[in-house]
Structures are given as C-alpha cells and as structure tokens.
Amino acid sequence: MGISPIFEARRIEKIFPGVRALDGVSLSLLPGSIHALLGENGAGKSTLIKVITGVHRPTAGQLLVNGEEIHLSSTHDAIARGIGVVHQERNLIPRFSVAENIHLERLGSHALRPINYADLNRKARRWLEELQFDVDPARSVSDLSVAQMQLVEIAKALSLQSRVLLLDEPTASLTSGETDTLFTVLRRLRDNGVSLVFVSHKLEEVQEICDRVTVLRDGVNACESRSMQGLGRQDLVRLMIGRGESSGSWRKRDVAQNPVALELRGVTTAIGHRSIDLSVRKGEILGLYGLVGAGRTELAKAVMGRIALTGGDVLVDGRPARITSAADAIHRYGLGYVSEDRKREGLVLPHSVLANAGIVIWRKLAGFFGDLSDARVQHSVLPYLERLEVKTPSLAQTVGNLSGGNQQKISVAKWLAAGVNILIVDEPSVGIDIKTKAYLHDLLRDLANQGTAVIVITSDMPEMVALADRIVVMNDYRIQGEVENTGAYDMMSYAIMSLIHRETEDRVEEPA
Template sequence: MNDALVATGLSKSFPGVKALEGVNLTLRPGTVHALLGENGAGKSTLIKVITGVHAANEGVLALNGEPRTFASPVDATRAGVGVVHQERNLIPDFSVEENITLQDPPRKNGIIDRAKRTEQAAAALKSIGVDLDLKAKVQTLSVAQMQLVEIAKALVTKTKVLLLDEPTASISGSEADKLFEVVRVLRDSGTAILFVSHKLEEVFEICDTVTVLRDGVSVLESADLAEYSRSQIVELMVGRQLAALATRLRTVDRTSVPALELISLNTSLGHKNVSLDVHRGEILGLYGLVGAGRSELARTVLGLHSVLSGEVRVNGRAVKIRGVGEALNSYRIGYVTENRKEEGVFLDFTVTRNIAVTVWRRIANRFGMVRRSGEESVAAKFIDSLGIKVSGPDQLAGNLSGGNQQKVSLAKWLAAETEILIIDEPTVGVDVRTKAAFHELILDLADQGLAILLISSDLPEIVNLADNILVMNGYMVLGELENTKDYPTISRQVMGMIHDVSVGN
C-alpha cells in the first residue's frame, strides 16, 4: 500500500524568514501522526504548504504515490486532503448540514438539492458516530460539537488525509475523549491523520508516529512514537532538556480577611449560591468542564453581568463593581482573559502601548497628556521581566506569537499593580516551554502576595499550581478540595464530583 501523503525536502521562505527548510513528512493510511514543535517551529506553515495556501519554494509533495501540486485549499480538498484548523471556519447562522456541505453543496438543475444535502451531511456525521440536529444553527452548538462539525465537513468530500491543527485547544477533557473516539474510528477506517497539539499527554494517548519541527527543520522524521519518552520529545522540540516544574506545597495564611470573597452569589446568567474566597498569596484553582460557568462567574465579578443576590467582597468590604475599569482603579482587580486576540490585547497597537494602557492615568502629566517616554519606561520593565520576545517596543502586538501575546496581556495588569488577579485559561495554545515559564511566573506572583483566581480546563495545570481547588459544573460549585499534589487521587475526586452531578441530572 502506498503512503497516503509524503512530503520530501519542503522549503518555504518569506521576506527575511526561512519558515521551512528541507522538511520531510510521511503519513500512512490507518495511522495517527503527531506533528510537534514550539510556537514558530513551522507547523502551521507546513500545513498551509500541504493544503495549497502557500506554494513551496523547494521540495515535492506526493499523494498516494503520485506527485501533486495544490494551487489552493479547494484543490487539496478535491484531491482528498482535509484540514480542521484551531480557529473554526464555520458560518454561525448556517445550519449544521449547510456548514458540512458548504464547500461543494449538491445541486440539481443548478439549484441546491436539499434532500441530497441532508443525506450527505447525515452520512458524514454517521461515519464518525456523531448525532447532531442537522437543522440546528451552528451558533447554538458547544465548542466541541462545532469541532466535530468541522471534521464532518472535511469528510463529506471523501477525505483520505485529515490534518487536525490543535483540535482540543478549546475543549474540555471529556469532550476531547469524544473527539479521540472519532479519530480512532477514522484511523481504523484507513484515514491518514496528522495531529498537531501542544498537549503531550494527548499525543501519547492517540498518536502512532511523530515528526518534530524545530526552527523550520524536521529534527525527528516519521518515527515510532512508542520509542520515545515525553522528556525526549520535549528535548527534541526545544533543543535542550527543559527543567521540570517543581510541584510544591505552599503555605497560605487563610486566617486573614480574604482579598476576594463571593457569598451565596446568584447571577443573571444562572449561577446558583456560589461561594468562594481567595486570600493574599493564594492560588485558588477553579476547575470545570467547558460550559461550567467559570469564565462567566469571573466576568460577573468584574461587573459585566448582573448579580441577582449575594455579595462580592474585596478585603472584607461588600462592593458592587460596574466594569473592568472600576475593578482595576477602585479595587486593584485585574483580569487576564482567555480570549487574548479579541479581549486581551489590542492587536493593532504596539507592545508598549498595550502594556502601558492600564497606567495612563498614573503616568499622564497635569494636562492629561501621556508621554511616550513614560509608556516606554513602564513597558521596558515588563518586556524584560516576563521575557516577552519582541523585535522592538514598537512591534505590533498582532505580530507576536500566541504565548507572547498572553504575556503582554498579563504585563498590563502587573503594570497596574493589581492585588487580585483573575487568570483565565493562561496556557491554551502555547508550547511546552512557554507553558512552563507561565507556571513559574504564576507561582512567583503568588509568592509576592497576589491573590490569584486561576481558571483552567487543564487539570494537571490546576494540580501543579493551585493551593486549593474549587470544582464547578452547571453554574454551581460542587465542592472544594485541598490540593495535595497527588494527581491520580485529585483526578478521581474531581471526576467523581462531576459524574455524580451528571448522573443525578
């Protein structure tokens, strides 16, 4: 049997940048192949070359043993190469079946054949064991369901090679398990699958073979994954051994007045009787599946949604916060959002302006003018202390990698000298080295006395960092656990809480 897809010696250059240099990749039918590397290693560029978004400067691409050149993604799709990107490519107002058949809707006498469209969409979903309402608008689906629609959309065109780019970045562990079931069904049916992820636990669970890119070069090519340990893969990705994050028990004074306290909070979004407290120097982990209401709770604390009853207290005093600005200026609360591209940074502003924006009041002169030198002084401190990789302080934030954008989002709140910091999904979509750096940074901030509410769908991350863990589901708090750093035990306790509630419903 021919290999499904073989890339040999692929190179791609952009002005001033060699994105790929002599990359080799082999995808075989009936296997799941991991493509790994840090942010900027060339993974996305390789996918874009394979699917016809970019033309390679050098190298050969072969599909089922035949040399091929794809002029566009449509060309690649028609040849049987499908791709599911991390950022979803669906039309929210269209139905599930309309989205699935969007690339090439069936026609009869020049008019879309609706009966055939329904038949094709149903067949695509059935092939991966997924049951969805074909007439439902995509905007009503969960993030995980949207991801499955993306896969069905790729399969409706008779895909034999499927490229999955960070498919689990925005979904919970249980939803990822469903996705993996689908991946296994496709693998067993003979589909060749490329799986890109920063989550190595997923890679070792689902993948058979592996290619590692570093600085645009394939440093490991189509190898048997079972022959490598996690630490060996990390070393190949970063070019050196990466020091393991020390899992340490921290001592927190919980006898003092909490920095942030919620008492029997009921909200307009449906939160019921939510109580929690975070003390200075403490990291409280807020864990739950996607849709549990964690981010919505944080946004309610910041005054972005209504409190129906109950109290929000800051340093022991009941408060009513009416917006992010008031949360910062009156109560020293900062919020590092999970949606860094739309809410965390101003993509068209410089890095300097993004960092200094929260302190304009402080650095303005008596006429209200903000001097550039003042902004630069503030920004330089945090560019250095957080290790933000920039070509210069005037680089646009939109041109930074995802990990560096996240650091800029954090820097602006640190510049404002916040005392309470809500950090929402800090490491989604960042590589292993950046993730480790973020973990160290969060621990350091807590050691300096910040009260931190950490929201994450990554349970190992919560166990690594949190002092105590609050479990949410269905906009309610299920319980609180003291974090013993014993991951297997904590995992069983957390999943037991969530399962008991699910069964009860």
C-alpha cells in the same frame, strides 16, 4: 517492501520578509497512521500546515500526493486533493447554523437552486453523530461554547472525507470525555486508511494516540517522520527544546491567615448561577475546575461586570464592590481577566504587539495631559514579553500575523504588566508549548508570592494540580465542593471527579 507514503513534503522552505520560517523541512505521512507534529511555538508547525493546505506557497521544495508532485494555489486546491485541516483558531461563521458551517464549502454550489435546509441538517447530523455530539444542526454557532465550536470544526473536516487530515491543537478546548470521544473517531479514521497529522503540546495525548512523529525546532527538522516506538516524554522534550523538561513541581504554601481579597456571597446571575459562595485570599492560587458548560467562565465574566448579577454580593478587600463594567473592575478594583478566547476577547488582532500588551496600562502610564509615549509602554511590558519568549519580528508587528501560541503569550503578558491585585486566568496554557507553560506557571506563582490573588480556570487536570493551593469544583452553574490540594495527582483527580459525578448522580435521583 515498505508502505508508500500517501503524502510527502520534501525540503520545504518558506521565507517571509526578514524571516526564514522553514528551512528544508521534510515530512512523510503513511496511510492509516496518526502522525504527531511537534515543536515549540515559532518552530514552524503552523507555517508547514499552511503550506500543506494551500494557504502559503513554499519558497522552495516539493509537495507530493501518492508520489505525484502537486502545486497548491489555495485551500480549495488542497481540499480537491483530499487534504483537510482543523485549525487551532476556529474558522466558523457565527451567524450561520451548525449545518451551514459544516457544509460551507458546498453551499451555493448551484446558484439558482434554493438551499434545502432539511437535507443540509440531515447530512450534518451524520457527522455530528460520528463525534457523539448532541446538538441541533439548525442551531446558530454563536450560541455554542468554545469547546462545541471546536467539535463543529472537526465535523466540518470529517464531512469533506479527506484522506489526509491535519488537526492543529484539536483538544485544546475539549474536556477529557470529549477528547476520549475524539480519539475514538480518529482511531476509526486511521483504521479506514486516513493519514492524520496531530499537533499538540499535550505530550501525554501524543504518546497515547500517535504512532509516528516529526519534530521541528527553529524551522528545521529535529526529527523527521520516525516511529514513536522507544521515544519517551523526555526524548520528545529534548528533541523540541534541546534539553530535558524541568520539574516545576507543586509546593504547599501557607495562605490560610492572609486577608480575603475577593469574596462572593450568595451570588446569583442572569444566566443561571445560584447561591455562589466563593473566596480567594491574597497570595492564594484558587483553582476552578469543572466540565465544559459548568459555568466557570461565565462566573468570571459576572465578576468582571460583563454578565449581570441578580442577587448576592461581591466584596473586594472586605468592602462591597459595584462592578458594572470591565473598566470598573480594572481601574476601580484592580481586577484583571485573561480570557480563554483570545481571538474574540483577549486581543485586538489588527493592532500591534506593543498596543495589545500595553492597552490595560495606558491610563496608568498617561501623563497629566494624557500624553503617552511608546517608550514608556515598552519599558513596562517588555520584561514580560521577553520572559514569555514572544516570538515577533518587532513590537510593531500586527498581532493577527503571529501564531496562536504567541498571541496567547501576549494576552497573558498584558495582565502581568498591569500589576492587578486580583487576576483571573481562564485556560492559561491553551496553545502554548512546554517551556512557556513552565514559565507561565512560575510567573503565576511569583505573582501569588507577591500578594496577588489568582484564580485559575483550567480543564487541564495536571495544570490544576500543579498550580492551585485550593480547588473549587463547579457543575451546572453551582459549586459542588472544594478540596485542599496536596499535589498528589492521582488522589486529587479522584477527589475532583468524584465531586462532579456524585453531584450528577444526585441530580438524576432528585424527584421531579
């Protein structure tokens, strides 16, 4: 006799005005299992998660826990039924402490009793230790990095002791070391009988940790709750997109004689960078690799005028550049920056797709009297939105109502449309599917081939090796060295990690 499901979604339909997001989707979760939920952006994964967690009520279909039908009216209903979730987009209160965010669902449960912060911090520390995450529970969440915030989200979900736990792109902002730690925790939860749903576009992670899989394509089941046994990467790709994966392999490009587009000489910043020397040539894709906290994103923000320089020089096309704001960077020097944090920095969520995609070219497109038509903006941005296959009912749709992956596509498309001379792309493929990732890589290569200097910051080692001509390694706000990319993954990953770890060992041995 087989194991009975701990949770089932049967023939779920969800219809929004003008859109059938789910059409008869089913999912069956076994206790003590890590279940992959796969599909391209817009396939219905996020909608299904929201149905399962009480955010949306299904238009039709059933939800069952241990064989009993349930009706969820809110996330609180789902939590009460032992269903927890870690969303792709962080849902933390920045001004609250780590401990307050972890126990947010239980704060103020006794309105007349003051909060015992010592007890709150002690309880929070237990869950942080489960993740081997060394952070003060009293620390404000606003002081944390994107990766650290993700770990707080996971600790928050673990603290609810859910029997069904859904994780939507949980490793998107984590280093390989942090991912290994998370996987250790997930396996321990699995061994304790918890049923985990793992949503990821990183198929190597899915194959490493998941034992069952459901695949959605265009709102229907392409594969329903089957064992991962016997399924290879190409099988999963075919289920998701209806064909095999294309081989957009790395190709060596000769850029050594191209003029330097951007150069940093002895740059020091207000937040700790010291003596940074860096250059990128026209037509070159320069990779910046390092562990989370290495200072790569912060260096990009300093170049864009958002963090103060306290020493050194920035040169654009060989001439000194005085960049004091993002507007300076964009309009005077032709620099663009795709932020890793699209929700807070990359997009204006209450505004439309068209407004977000066109915002950086409004000044360029405006007529003599400042008049600007939607038609003119649409003409400039639509080719990039179509190339990246942004799924939206219309260009008037509010960006905040789109999936995280489609938001990421729009944040990239606006800079492609801007036609900048130097483009810094920070974690370009977070939350996007395999096909779009390949398109994005092709677009970045096309830009470089047309003379754009591209700097790619990514914690995805395969992506770094697939894209970069040259890779600069950072650690502790310093440059540790660089390697010429050969496209050989094993060789490049060894060289890069050796630079990071050699420097770490050298610092340990430095005299006090």
